[in-house]
Amino acid sequence: MTPLALLGTWELSRVVDDRRTGERRDVHGTATLELESPGRVRWAEEGTMTWAGHEVPVFRTLFVVLSGDAWFVEFEDGRPFHPWAVGERVRHPCAADLYTGLIRLDQDPVERWTVEWRATGPEKDYVMSTVLSGRRPARHPAHHSG
Template sequence: MGLDALPTDLLGTWTLTRVVDDRLAGERRDVVGTATLALESPDRVRWSEEGTMTWAGRSVPVSRTLYVDRVGAGWEVSFSDGRPFHPWATGERVGHPCGRDLYTGLIEVAESTWTVEWQASGPEKDYVMRTVHSERR
């Protein structure tokens, strides 16, 4: 694996640990759970996450589902409702406008782990969210 890893290279269930450093709110939020990448068809991977977010003495369950679809020679990530999110481009920064805010993301794949980092900035958001996926099952 590495810079040119495809979503199909990451199939399975991974341990997920996420840290959200919310500079606007002045707090840190942690998520522990799992991320599962499952092949739905040769051209579609379902990327689902579930876990528990904790901060300031509180905890809540969290979940989301994304899809990664082969489009031409590449792959595109979309939200569960079909809205486009970003291209799958390991080792390259990608952008996603969200209202007046901008998300800048980076997926990096190593031999036994992969990370996703998002930096959100703008009038309504100012945070860094870093997710480490390890221990594939």
């Protein structure tokens, strides 16, 4: 399934379980996937992270880009992140650490999907589990004249 099936704004609920520190952090917010141009989906997340009496705003932007006949996830600055491979584990080496991820979608039409990342290595040891649900329809791009 392509990322085009996920366009819209989703309620985001994330748990970060840091096994190194024994700390749990929760994030609640939204993830918006919108078609920025043909073959390019903007994936923007924003919310609030809470843990042990702390509360901070968090955000990130990724892009899912069609290259040939396959989709790839890129960081906001254009660096490659991983292939868009629903139901298959993907890998992203980052310095000496390794991230392994898995995107799972429920049946079509998608009403809920999950993204899980496991980070392991000398600097990191955590599991980040995200549930996206309650989609609101995608906004249609504004048409500009002139």
